[in-house]
Amino acid sequence: MKVIAINGSPKKEGNTFHALTMVGDELLANGIEFEILHVGHKLIHGCLACGKCADNQDEKCSIRTDDLNQWIQIIKAADGIILGSPVHVSGIAGTMKCFLDRVFYVSRANGNLLRHKVAAAVVAVRRTGGSATLDSLNHFITYGEMLVATSIYWNVIHGRTPNEVSQDGEGVQTMHILGKNICWLLKMKEATAGTIQPPLPEKKVITNFIR
Numbered sequence: 001m002k003v004i005a006i007n008g009s010p011k012k013e014g015n016t017f018h019a020l021t022m023v024g025d026e027l028l029a030n031g032i033e034f035e036i037l038h039v040g041h042k043l044i045h046g047c048l049a050c051g052k053c054a055d056n057q058d059e060k061c062s063i064r065t066d067d068l069n070q071w072i073q074i075i076k077a078a079d080g081i082i083l084g085s086p087v088h089v090s091g092i093a094g095t096m097k098c099f100l101d102r103v104f105y106v107s108r109a110n111g112n113l114l115r116h117k118v119a120a121a122v123v124a125v126r127r128t129g130g131s132a133t134l135d136s137l138n139h140f141i142t143y144g145e146m147l148v149a150t151s152i153y154w155n156v157i158h159g160r161t162p163n164e165v166s167q168d169g170e171g172v173q174t175m176h177i178l179g180k181n182i183c184w185l186l187k188m189k190e191a192t193a194g195t196i197q198p199p200l201p202e203k204k205v206i207t208n209f210i211r
Contacts, residue, residue, distance in 0.1 A: 001186050002033035003080035003118075008096025009040040015124035015165045016040075016084045019157045019175055023082060023122060026179025032186060037074065039099050040085075042066060047101040054109035061102050068102055072113070075103065080118040080186055081146070083137045090129030092136050100140050108204075112145055116198055118185045119146035120178055123156045124165055130156035149185050151178035 005024060009016035017036065024034040045063050052062035059076070060069045075081060085096045092100070107113040121137035123130045134156055141148055155178055157171030165171060 001079040001190065002035070002077075003027050003082060003182065003186075004075055004078040005034065005036045005082040005084055005122075006075075006096070006099070007036050007038040007040055008083070008085040008093050008099065009124070010093065010095070011086075011162065012038050012041065014086065014162050015157070015159045016086050016122070018159075018163045018165050019122050019124050019171075020082060020084045022157075022172060022175035023120075023179040023182070026176055027183060030180075030183040030187075032080075032183060037071065039071065040093055040095050042095065044068065044095050044098045044102075046098040047105055051109075053106040057110055059106065059110045059113065061106050063102070068099065071099075072103055072106055076107075076113045078117065079189075080120075080149075080182055081114065081141075082120050082122055082182075083140065084122040084124070085133060085137060087123060087125040087129040087133045090132050092133055100137075104140050104144055107144060112201060114144040114146055115201060116189075117144075117146050118149055118182055118189065119144070120149040120151075120182060121155055122175065122178070125156060125158055126160045127158070130154070130158070147185055147189070149178060149182040151175070151181060 005020040027034045085092045119141045123134045151174045153174045157165045158168045159165035
């Protein structure tokens with residue numbers, strides 16, 4: 001089994017990276033592969049709402065100026081996904097938001113590629129806005145019909161300078177317990193794969209309240 005963590009911070013080894021690594025340490029200790037995919041420093045275009053991914057049904061975004069289509073396949077192949085972002089103006093970092101908009105739209109438009117994967121969100125913040133950002137990341141996870149792993153508290157860790165989050169004792173514990181719970185969910189899913197059938201996907205009903 002393998003878990004891909006998305007580092008949505010512009011800084012390769014800032015506090016978001018260190019928070020994800022804390023979660024990953026528990027995964028590795030339990031024999032689960034772990035990889036961090038750094039996207040926060042890339043030039044990633046926002047979604048154009050062109051609908052081509054739905055029309056073409058090729059699991060690809062029509063924008064070809066970045067590596068998003070390669071990343072989609074890496075994420076699709078993983079058993080678990082962790083979304084990590086710093087807080088920018090009490091919200092998801094801009095590049096990460098562009099990444100998520102397109103990945104999850106393509107996924108949903110192509111049969112929901114991320115459905116029933118184990119997922120979690122992690123936020124690194126200096127002072128405030130952590131809960132709002134975590135909530136926004138969880139919107140993507142629940143929209144993707146993923147299995148949400150939780151921890152002993154909100155998955156928010158505090159620090160300003162790189163790796164200062166290691167001094168946040170409660171945050172560190174939260175990350176480690178999150179990692180353990182992700183492991184448990186992954187192994188539960190694997191153990192019941194041949195005995196408990198997941199619910200079949202259903203075609204989404206679209207309702208427009210404007211008459």
